[in-house]
Each structure stands twice: as C-alpha cells, then as structure tokens.
Amino acid sequence: xxxxxxxxxxxxxxxxxxxxxxxxxxxxxxxxxxxxxxxxxxxxxxxxxxxxxxxxxxxxxxxxxxxxxxxxxxxxxxxxxxxxxxxxxxxxxxxxxxxxxxxxxxxxxxxxxxxxxxxxxxxxxxxxxxxxxxxxxxxxxxxxxxxxxxxxxxxxxxxxxxxxxxxxxxxxxxxxxxxxxxxxxxxxxxxxxxxxxxxxxxxxxxxxxxxxxxxxxxxxxxxxxxxxxxxxxxxxxxxxxxxxxxxxxxxxxxxxxxxxxxxxxxxxxxxxxxxxxxxxxxxxxxxxxxxxxxxxxxxxxxxxxxxxxxxxxxxxxxxxxxxxxxxxxxxxxxxxxxxxxxxxxxxxxxxxxxxxxxxxxxxxxxxxxxxxxxxxxxxxxxxxxxxxxxxxxxxxxxxxxxxxxxxxxxxxxxxxxxxxxxxxxxxxxxxxxxxxxxxxxxxxxxxxxxxxxxxxxxxxxxxxxxxxxxxxxxxxxxxxxxxxxxxxxxxxxxxxxxxxxxxxxxxxxxxxxxxxxxxxxxxxxxxxxxxxxxxxxxxxxxxxxxxxxxxxxxxxxxxxxxxxxxxxxxxxxxxxxxxxxxxxxxxxxxxxxxxxxxxxxxxxxxxxxxxxxxxxxxxxxxxxxxxxxxxxxxxxxxxxxxxxxxxxxxxxxxxxxxxxxxxxxxxxxxxxxxxxxxxxxxxxxxxxxxxxxxxxxxxxxxxxxxxx
Numbered sequence: 001x002x003x004x005x006x007x008x009x010x011x012x013x014x015x016x017x018x019x020x021x022x023x024x025x026x027x028x029x030x031x032x033x034x035x036x037x038x039x040x041x042x043x044x045x046x047x048x049x050x051x052x053x054x055x056x057x058x059x060x061x062x063x064x065x066x067x068x069x070x071x072x073x074x075x076x077x078x079x080x081x082x083x084x085x086x087x088x089x090x091x092x093x094x095x096x097x098x099x100x101x102x103x104x105x106x107x108x109x110x111x112x113x114x115x116x117x118x119x120x121x122x123x124x125x126x127x128x129x130x131x132x133x134x135x136x137x138x139x140x141x142x143x144x145x146x147x148x149x150x151x152x153x154x155x156x157x158x159x160x161x162x163x164x165x166x167x168x169x170x171x172x173x174x175x176x177x178x179x180x181x182x183x184x185x186x187x188x189x190x191x192x193x194x195x196x197x198x199x200x201x202x203x204x205x206x207x208x209x210x211x212x213x214x215x216x217x218x219x220x221x222x223x224x225x226x227x228x229x230x231x232x233x234x235x236x237x238x239x240x241x242x243x244x245x246x247x248x249x250x251x252x253x254x255x256x257x258x259x260x261x262x263x264x265x266x267x268x269x270x271x272x273x274x275x276x277x278x279x280x281x282x283x284x285x286x287x288x289x290x291x292x293x294x295x296x297x298x299x300x301x302x303x304x305x306x307x308x309x310x311x312x313x314x315x316x317x318x319x320x321x322x323x324x325x326x327x328x329x330x331x332x333x334x335x336x337x338x339x340x341x342x343x344x345x346x347x348x349x350x351x352x353x354x355x356x357x358x359x360x361x362x363x364x365x366x367x368x369x370x371x372x373x374x375x376x377x378x379x380x381x382x383x384x385x386x387x388x389x390x391x392x393x394x395x396x397x398x399x400x401x402x403x404x405x406x407x408x409x410x411x412x413x414x415x416x417x418x419x420x421x422x423x424x425x426x427x428x429x430x431x432x433x434x435x436x437x438x439x440x441x442x443x444x445x446x447x448x449x450x451x452x453x454x455x456x457x458x459x460x461x462x463x464x465x466x467x468x469x470x471x472x473x474x475x476x477x478x479x480x481x482x483x484x485x486x487x488x489x490x491x492x493x494x495x496x497x498x499x500x501x502x503x504x505x506x507x508x509x510x511x512x513x514x515x516x517x518x519x520x521x522x523x524x525x526x527x528x529x530x531x532x533x534x535x536x537x538x539x540x541x542x543x544x545x546x547x548x549x550x551x552x553x554x555x556x557x558x559x560x561x562x563x564x565x566x567x568x569x570x571x572x573x574x575x576x577x578x579x580x581x582x583x584x585x586x587x588x589x590x591x592x593x594x595x596x597x598x599x600x601x602x603x604x605x606x607x608x609x610x611x612x613x614x615x616x617x618x619x620x621x622x623x624x625x626x627x628x629x630x631x632x633x634x635x636x637x638x639x640x641x642x643x644x645x646x647x648x649x650x651x652x653x654x655x656x657x658x659x660x661x662x663x664x665x666x667x668x669x670x671x672x673x674x675x676x677x678x679x680x681x682x683x684x685x686x687x688x689x690x691x692x693x694x695x696x697x698x699x700x701x702x703x704x705x706x707x708x
Contacts, residue, residue, distance in 0.1 A: 031056045036070065039077055046084045054087065058094040065098030065237040068138070072105035079112035079126060085119055092125050096233050100138040106130060107142045110149065120158060127162040132230040134169055135272070135316040135345075136238075147175050154187060164196035168203055168344075172337060176208040206336060231352070238272075270349060270371065272316035274298075274323055298325055308332075317341040318349065321374055327381050339384070346375060347388030365404075372408035383458075385415030397429040402437050410444055414451040418459075418489035423496050431500060439508050446517040449497060453490070453524055457532035460486060464533040487536060494525055494538045502543035510547045512556060518544060519559045526566040535574055537567065537589050539596045549604060550642065554649040554689065562691025564604065567597055568698055601699050607642040608692075609700050644684065644692075645672050657683045 035053035057074070060066070066074070077083065078091040109130075113123055137143070147170055153163045181204055188197045205212035274295050293307040295314055304311070304325050311329060313320065320326040320342060330338050349371075379385050389412050400409060413430075416422060434445050501518045508514050522544070528534040539545075540563075548560040574589050641647075645654045646669065654669055657680050672680050685693045 032060045054090050061094040061096040062233055065096045067098055068100055068102040071095050071097055072102050075105045075109050079109045079118050081117040085122060088122050089125060092129055095129060096237055097133060097136050098237060101133045101136045103137055103139045103142055110146055124158060127159060131165055144170060151180060161196045164200045168200055171203055173207040176204045176211060178211055181211045271321055272319040274314060274319045313338055318345040321378060331382060343386045343388055346386055350388060350392055369405055369408055372405060376411045379415045385417060390416060394425055397426060402433050402441055410448040413448045414455055416452060418456050418486050422489060423492055427496060439511050439514055442504055443513055443517045446521055450521045450524060456490060457528060457534060460534055461532040498541045502541055505547055512553045515548055515551060515556045519548060522563050526563045527570060529570045530573055537570060537593050539593060545600055552648045557649045558689045558691040561695035565694040565698055571597060605699050608644050645669055653684055653687060
C-alpha cells in the first residue's frame with residue numbers, strides 16, 4: 001500500500017512544483033497540472049483519457065522539458081507497470097529533462113526492474129533513456145552503489161549491449177573484480193567476439209591489467225549511438241534553458257572559449273556549458289552545505305589550488321573543453337576514467353554530429369574544422385592524443401583529397417601513439433597522396449611526421465626520467481607500448497621516411513625547400529640519445545646526404561653539418577655509456593653505423609676542406625669518378641670545386657669576403673689561402689654558419705690551414 005500511494009503523492013508534489021516554477025504558458029500549465037493529477041489517481045491499466053493527457057505532457061516536454069520531480073514521478077509510473085506497455089512506452093519517450101535528472105528516479109526505476117514487473121521492452125527502453133540522460137544526472141553516488149546489480153543484467157542477451165555501455169560509463173578501478181572479469185570472458189566465449197564485451201574488458205584491463213590476461217586491442221571501442229529518440233530534443237531544450245538561465249543568474253560566469261570572438265557562434269549545441277549538479281537543480285541549500293565546489297565559480301588558478309580536493313568533474317564531460325582550469329585538473333588527478341570519459345564524448349560527437357560535413361554544407365564544414373581545432377588544442381594541452389582521433393584518421397585518410405581540413409588532419413597525425421601498425425594504418429594510405437601532391441603539401445606532411453617523432457621521443461624521455469627517479473609512471477598502461485616495441489616503432493618510422501623522402505627528392509628535382517624540411521626531420525633523428533635518452537642511431541641514406549652536401553643553398557649545407565656534429569656527439573656518448581646504466585642492456589650501436597658515419601665525415605671533409613672530392617676509395621661510400629672522366633668535363637681544378645671557397649652554396653660568401661677585404665679588386669678567390677684562409681673561416685662563422693663551424697672544428701685540425 002505504501003508503494004501504491006507514493007506515486008500519487010509525488011505526482012501531486014510535481015504538479016505543485018510545476019505551477020510554482022513555470023511562469024509562462026497559461027493554459028498549457030493548467031493542462032499539464034490536470035494531466036499529472038490524472039495519472040496520480042487513475043487505476044485502470046488502459047485508461048480512456050490516457051492518450052489525451054499524454055499528448056499534453058508530450059507537448060510541454062518536447063517544448064520546454066520536464067522538471068526533476070515530474071520526471072521522477074512519471075518514470076516511477078512507467079516502470080511500475082500500472083499502465084499498459086503502449087502508454088508506458090510513450091511516457092518514457094517524453095521524459096525530456098528541462099535541467100537535470102534526479103538520481104533517486106533512476107535508482108527507483110532499477111529497483112522496479114528487480115521486481116520483474118516491467119516488460120522486457122520497457123526495461124530496454126529505460127536503459128536507452130538512461131544512456132541518453134547519463135550526463136544530466138545530478139549525482140551518481142547511489143548509481144555507483146548499484147554497480148553489482150546492473151552487472152547482473154549482462155546475462156540478458158537483449159539488454160547486454162546497453163548494459164555494457166552503462167557499465168563502461170560507471171566503471172571505476174574499485175569496480176574491477178576477478179569474478180566480473182571471469183563472467184565477461186564466459187559471456188564472450190558464449191556469444192562470440194562482441195564489440196561491447198571487448199570494450200568493457202579493455203576498460204577493465206586499463207584499470208587492473210593483472211586481472212585480464214587476454215590480448216586485446218590497444219584502444220577502447222566506441223559504442224553505437226543508442227540515444228537517437230531523445231538526443232536532439234534534449235539538446236534543444238537544454239540549450240534554451242541555459243540561455244534563459246544565463247539572463248537571470250548573475251552569479252554564474254560561463255567560461256567562453258577563444259572561438260567565441262567570432263560573430264557567428266558555433267558549437268553552442270555541441271559543447272555543453274560548464275555546470276555543477278548543485279546549480280542545475282537550483283537548490284541553494286545544496287550549494288551551501290555540499291563539499292563540492294561549484295564549477296560555475298571556478299574562474300582563477302588560485303581558486304583551483306584552494307579547492308583542489310572539492311572539485312568534481314561535471315556531469316557532461318564535454319564541457320571541460322571550455323575551461324583550461326579543468327584541463328589542468330585532468331592533468332593533475334590520477335584518474336584514467338576522466339580522460340576516457342572525455343575521449344568517449346568526443347568519439348560520440350564526431351560520429352553523430354559530423355557525419356555529413358562534406359559537400360555543399362559549407363557552414364557545417366567550418367564548424368567541423370573549428371571542432372577539430374578544439375580537439376587539437378586540447379591534445380596539445382594534455383600532451384596526449386585521443387583514441388577517437390585515431391579511428392577518425394583511419395577512416396578519413398583512405399578517402400582524403402589533401403584539401404579538405406588539411407591543417408587539422410596533419411595536426412591530428414602528430415598525436416598518434418607508437419605501435420607496430422602505424423605505417424600500415426596511417427602512412428601507407430597517406431603515401432599515395434604524398435607523391436601526387438605539390439611540394440608544399442609534401443613539406444607539410446614531413447613537418448607533421450617530424451612533430452610526431454618529437455612527441456614519441458618526448459614521451460620516452462619523460463618515461464626514462466621517472467624510471468631513474470623510481471616514480472610510478474602513469475605513462476605505463478596497456479595503451480602504451482613496451483620499450484622494445486617503442487624502439488621498433490621509431491626504427492620503422494625513420495626507415496619508412498628515409499625511403500619516402502629519397503623518392504620525393506628525385507621527383508621534385510632536389511627542391512631546396514623540400515631538403516630543408518627533410519633535414520629538420522633528421523635533426524631530430526640525430527639527437528635521439530642525448531636529447532631524448534633513446535640509445536639509437538639511424539643514419540640518413542645516401543640519397544639524402546649527398547643532395548644536401550652538394551646543395552646550392554648555404555642554409556642546407558650548414559644544417560647538414562650541424563646534423564653530422566650531433567651524430568658525432570651522440571655516438572661518442574653511446575660509446576662511453578656505462579652498460580650498468582643502460583636501460584636497454586641488449587642494445588648496442590652496430591659497427592656498421594660507425595662505419596657509415598665515418599664514411600660520411602670523410603666525404604664531407606674531402607669536399608669542404610682537403611680538396612679530395614670525387615676520389616675513388618673502396619673503403620668509402622663516396623661518389624668516385626675516374627680521372628679521365630673528370631678531365632673530359634674540362635673543369636679547371638675540379639677536385640677543389642666543392643671546398644668552402646668554391647662550393648656553390650658558399651661561393652657568394654667568398655666573393656663578398658674578397659670584395660669587403662680588398663675593394664680595389666686586386667685579390668681573387670684563389671688568393672684565399674694561408675692567413676687569408678683563416679680570416680675567411682672566421683668570416684664564415686660570423687655569418688651564422690654555426691653548423692659548419694661545429695662540424696669542421698670537430699672533424700679537422702685547424703693547424704692544417706697552412707696547407708691551403
């Protein structure tokens with residue numbers, strides 16, 4: 001009897017609350033109140049006026065939304081199975097919240113499920129509705145307490161995919177137990193490789209890898225969107241409510257992102273506003289007595305530090321994109337679920353909001369670019385990529401035409417995590433476009449790959465530093481590769497780029513701009529040990545070294561010399577490395593690498609310093625030309641044509657040196673020898689050619705200048 005009277009009492013209270021809060025509407029308010037009172041007294045399972053009053057409730061719900069008390073009462077009626085399923089279904093579909101959804105309503109609905117009174121279709125529709133309004137729950141404390149009961153419903157084949165989705169959103173580290181992992185594995189063996197079970201297992205493995213010994217994919221799978229009956233309506237009603245609330249609440253300070261400077265406001269319906277449960281329920285007492293700091297008042301860094309222990313993430317996780325302070329908080333807290341929730345929200349938004357952003361819809365495409373820019377800025381802020389971006393890139397690269405969202409696609413590429421599938425999944429599709437596009441696009445791709453390598457090496461450097469300090473690192477997770485796997489990924493990337501860059505240089509006739517970007521990449525490769533603590537040396541191929549050595553630009557020659565200087569410093573450091581301090585005790589730089597480096601140094605010194613270029617030597621990997629062929633070119637003194645005086649990249653400096661030193665024109669280039677040679681070298685170094693300086697001083701003896 002207590003349970004049968006409770007819905008009636010709650011519905012009358014809800015009707016009174018609606019009358020007290022809703023100011024406009026007139027007849028609509030009276031009709032809603034009558035409809036609520038009707039369901040509080042009706043006893044028939046199929047009442048004659050049920051459809052009429054449901055029409056009234058639907059009209060108010062789809063236009064303005066329903067208050068929390070109304071939702072709680074109507075949900076209780078629908079789940080109690082007092083009415084026929086046809087009416088219960090309509091009642092569930094019109095539960096559109098105007099602000100938040102009370103947690104008590106959800107916990108009572110789950111208790112009704114335990115009585116087996118609601119039919120299977122009603123239970124399924126309720127779980128779908130709960131997923132749609134999950135981010136609008138004013139609290140999840142009691143819902144987390146029901147984790148074990150919710151987990152029990154995985155045994156129902158019809159509910160299983162949606163229960164997995166709900167558990168994915170609720171799971172914390174303390175929820176991961178051995179018996180639950182065992183149950184999931186049993187269901188997987190019974191039902192086959194289901195994506196929803198795999199996603200939940202992978203999340204369990206992230207929280208407790210010692211419990212899950214199965215080999216799973218390296219990233220969580222996204223659940224299919226199951227919120228279509230409510231999603232668009234909820235967004236429209238919620239945004240209307242936010243705009244009205246912003247006009248009346250002066251205490252609230254919504255944090256606008258930088259993109260709001262534009263006149264045309266974008267993403268108002270996509271990125272939620274920052275709000276806490278206390279504010280949304282409009283209960284001042286809860287704000288006063290709650291230990292949680294209201295997110296609307298978080299505007300300064302000092303507030304973040306003072307209230308660090310009293311801040312909770314908002315119900316709608318996407319709203320953190322509006323606040324750099326909350327992004328700082330994500331970086332600080334030791335909670336993987338926050339990052340996973342944000343990743344999941346981004347994946348769902350990419351899937352549902354931007355499926356048709358190509359074509360003639362230019363406004364939609366501009367909004368999509370802006371949304372990608374927000375993701376890129378967030379990744380740069382957090383220094384970590386989102387798995388949803390990996391899936392987006394895999395789907396997009398095979399159909400990409402290099403003009404659509406070019407800047408954004410290449411920026412997203414820089415945050416791909418290291419793995420053995422990087423080349424096959426991302427760069428094989430990109431390579432076809434790379435070779436058929438302009439030199440400027442090639443340079444953009446090379447810059448993106450360089451930034452990707454820097455991000456990988458930076459992650460490794462931080463990891464090694466924390467290992468040395470014996471600090472438990474959050475970087476070590478199932479989503480991150482092992483150290484040996486990481487080294488294999490770096491080696492495969494650099495070798496792949498070497499082949500691709502060599503072919504690109506041949507296709508573009510050794511374009512100077514292209515050489516510059518390629519050398520930028522190898523400037524990072526040359527310093528992997530001293531700068532990033534990775535004991536690996538990979539030399540550039542002949543097809544990149546020689547075009548840079550014989551380049552017509554002094555910038556390229558100087559950059560190559562600096563790269564060779566860094567290779568020398570790294571090799572010397574690795575040769576003197578204490579084996580006991582090496583994180584990779586089985587890894588040693590091969591003898592072939594030292595031979596290749598020495599060969600390159602001999603060739604460069606022969607060209608720039610000793611006038612020995614084109615000399616045949618089987619010990620060197622140099623360009624050897626027979627003497628009679630050189631004589632046929634009729635080039636005077638051909639063996640000294642690439643010294644620091646006659647090199648095409650430096651001849652302009654030599655001529656300028658002569659003109660400034662001897663303006664009367666009495667001296668020529670051949671006069672640069674002896675003391676004049678030393679003066680000329682100092683002149684070159686003063687022109688900013690530091691790479692040339694470091695290389696020559698490290699590879700030659702300046703006393704030999706008397707021979708020039």
